[in-house]
Amino acid sequence: MDDFLLIGGKKISNRFFLGTGKFSSNELMRKAIEESKVEVVTVALRRVDGGGKNENILDFIPKRCIIMSNTSGARNADEAVRIARIAKAAGMGNWVKIEVISDAKYLLPDNFETIKATEILAKEGFVVMPYFNPDLMDARRLRDAGAATVMPLGSPIGTNKGLKTKEIIQIIVNEINLPVVVDAGIGRPSQAAEAMELGCAAVLANTAVALAQDPVKTAVAFSLGVQAGRYAFVAGIAQEKNVAEASSPLTGFLQD
């Protein structure tokens, strides 16, 4: 199936995006990326340790991958903008996942600050992919601020609870003419497939892969799950119904 996702002028065939935190080793993370043929990975600038004697996470990411720098650790728009600029200057490219967390207890994204950062960075030419609490009006504000995609959370980060925000995500998919990437909370490949069946453009996961018993196989499973969900969406899957429906026509008696 010739079905590419186009973001920032780049064609992406694997719609499963992978976060690079929480892995027990950089080498394991590299294998997970390789085996699952992931093309887009997020890397938090806070973890990039270049120039010293320590391992540098960037050395474990295949050259073919698109790196989306992550503003993890930013508590407001100003910090997110600074992090994005430092990441770009450090050679991490101009794709940025804006993650602004001003509540360290629940780690829920701060939409207000995220919108502000999106506007500033989009004007500077970044390909901005904001992570946010799903809300239609905020999705519109992000779009108008210049976001390349919107990335609503499926459920609170790290919980593996799946699409708890399904209803709102469906509305965003219907109303926002931008790729919708479900980010956070996806715990199983079947949940990733479910997001894709809704019409989401891609799924981003980290915890569910990094903490699996076999992260490499799990990354492959997610890749396949996302692909299956995408195929189903493109094919036009049958709708769920609450009651059985007669296969014989109910209006067969009408002659013309």
Next chain:
Amino acid sequence: MLQRHLHHLQDFYRIKMTQITANEFIKNNSNLDFERLFTTTTINQLNGVLFLEHISLSHLPILLSKIALENIELLARKAHNITLRDFGKVVFLYAPLYAANFCENECLYCGFKASNKIVRRKLDASEFKEEAIALSAKGIRDVLLLSGESRVKTPPEYLVECVNTLKKYFSSISIEVYPLQELEYAQLINAGVDGLAIYQETYDEVVYEKMHKAGPKRDFLYRLNAPERACMAGIRSVSMGALLGLSNPKKDVFMLAAHILYLQSKFPWVDFSFSLPRIRPQSGGYQPDHIVSDKLFTQLLLALRIMFPRVGINMSTRENAQLRKNLIGLGVTRMSAGSKTEVGGYASCGKSEGQFEISDESSIEAVCSTITECGYAPVFKDWQTL
């Protein structure tokens, strides 16, 4: 620059802030019959609390109870799962750097206390730079600057100079110094500090007065409110703790939890972490009134992990290598490695005596190997000064 840090203190939060002080909050929540709660809790009550996703302060005595200690495996399993979920298979590493060991206080339990006849020194600018270079050459990126507690010998201006040097070699800088005023914290933050470590030692005011015979540290409330002043000044992270052994350790842990809870609700954007140092042998020869066994120590740590899923747990080299290793999967998220507690210890530029004896003298490489053996990744960098 200051404006940037005050950004967080938006009017919204100022209005929302309650008028209650940290001390009032802790006291209001500590008016409990602890001994009864600790001894009469049933296994069903314990299971009920362990089943909950969000645990309140009123549940904490159940996790600190005798029955919880007898069923510590249940606590360990829950703590392990929570830590894995929220922090992943990583352990962050840091190291302390002692700039000086002068002190104006008389803390009965501390090797640095003013009356102790030990070699005192303060690194000058070039010695300090040498020390910073020596430590960073070992791969350490997250440094904790310690100065002893003498405002006269190591005034805030000296600390700012130290930070200016450190930021050339490290990506994250925390301080563990005498309590400062809000504006002084802001000056250090502007210089490049992102974390504060300050320990109340004990939350029992009577014991506190007994333990701190002389010096500015006798002011219980000034120390208690130091983390709040740093939060007001815009600090990113705060590590708190009680020195286990000075008073009833379970009560101290309960009040530490109340203190963290108070600050979390007032400053939700700040990353809080805790440390549970146990008293170690000192040059002064102090022996603790309360002995905290490994099992009790582990229970206290697990109880706090379950209560605060996303709060970091720091573990210093006060604890031995085996215990540190065993606690990796149970909640510890940040460890010191290759630590020297002597002034000038890394560059060997005229050493002094250390603040406490180190139990884990493993090299950084050995600590990394241990972490890897446990199935975790050692991480040297988790923030960089913006």
